[in-house]
Amino acid sequence: MANYIVGDIQGCLDELHALLNTVEFNAQNDTLWIAGDLVARGPNSLETLRFIYSLGSAAKVVLGNHDLHLLAVSLGIHRAKAKDNTQAILDAPDKHVLLDWLRMQPLMQEHDEFVVCHAGISPDWSLNQARECAREVEAKLQGEQWQTLIEKMYSNQPDKWDPELVGIERWRYAINAFTRMRFCLNDGRLDMTCKLPPEEVKEGSLTPWFLLSSRIPVEKVVLFGHWAALGGYSNADIIGLDTGCVWGGTLTMIRWEDRQFYTQPCLANPQ
Numbered sequence: 001m002a003n004y005i006v007g008d009i010q011g012c013l014d015e016l017h018a019l020l021n022t023v024e025f026n027a028q029n030d031t032l033w034i035a036g037d038l039v040a041r042g043p044n045s046l047e048t049l050r051f052i053y054s055l056g057s058a059a060k061v062v063l064g065n066h067d068l069h070l071l072a073v074s075l076g077i078h079r080a081k082a083k084d085n086t087q088a089i090l091d092a093p094d095k096h097v098l099l100d101w102l103r104m105q106p107l108m109q110e111h112d113e114f115v116v117c118h119a120g121i122s123p124d125w126s127l128n129q130a131r132e133c134a135r136e137v138e139a140k141l142q143g144e145q146w147q148t149l150i151e152k153m154y155s156n157q158p159d160k161w162d163p164e165l166v167g168i169e170r171w172r173y174a175i176n177a178f179t180r181m182r183f184c185l186n187d188g189r190l191d192m193t194c195k196l197p198p199e200e201v202k203e204g205s206l207t208p209w210f211l212l213s214s215r216i217p218v219e220k221v222v223l224f225g226h227w228a229a230l231g232g233y234s235n236a237d238i239i240g241l242d243t244g245c246v247w248g249g250t251l252t253m254i255r256w257e258d259r260q261f262y263t264q265p266c267l268a269n270p271q
Helices: 014-021 045-054 063-076 087-091 095-103 127-141 146-152 166-179
Strands: 002-006 031-034 057-063 108-110 114-117 221-224 236-242 249-255 258-264
Touching: 014 045, 014 249, 014 258, 045 087, 045 095, 063 087, 063 095, 063 146, 063 166, 087 095, 108 127, 114 127, 127 146, 127 166, 146 166, 166 236
Parallel strands: 002 031, 031 057, 114 221, 221 236
Antiparallel strands: 002 249, 108 114, 249 258
């Protein structure tokens, strides 16, 4: 029995299958953890959703920003982004099954030794606070008024955590931290504009969220995706898995038990 954690798939299903074949993944015994953004820019978003759905309890998914945006598009709240290849999902006969399943997925998944989320854990949160915020948003997303949450999630504010935040501002901060965060300012505020690799940032007040000196320690290893320009990252307690497969890079997966990394180069025309 092994645990495999994979970065952003974004509809790159052929590359995912290649990785799973490499490690001889067995859905009866192994678990595949997916760090969000199942869909969007790659060629097979519909097929990716169907495949992950078919894995049942062998797949542990967290939601990414592209997954949430797909839900917004399905409601007519927003249009698909120019490079998104998600129309096939909206036209599929099983779209309601797939989209209902998608919105039931959490923002954070936990193992005894690690946690998986799409963008990371706010540097102002303990693990208990992250759990609390994730569960609050998930309850809203899985409830009868989920459309209202999706409609109101689009904003960069508030950009600073405050335990006194309530309602949509509290949930919006949590969504942004879990699914969109990359850099923070020195005071811990989230910067939602810069997508560069850290070495190309000229502004000295921007720091990757996981390197912020004031970050509250999390008792488990945090595995995340989202940041293709980071090109992957690994230290004792932080592992970044997005290596930009959809942009012509690679799809990266780690086997937790021995920390073995596996990569598969992009097989399709990059975006």
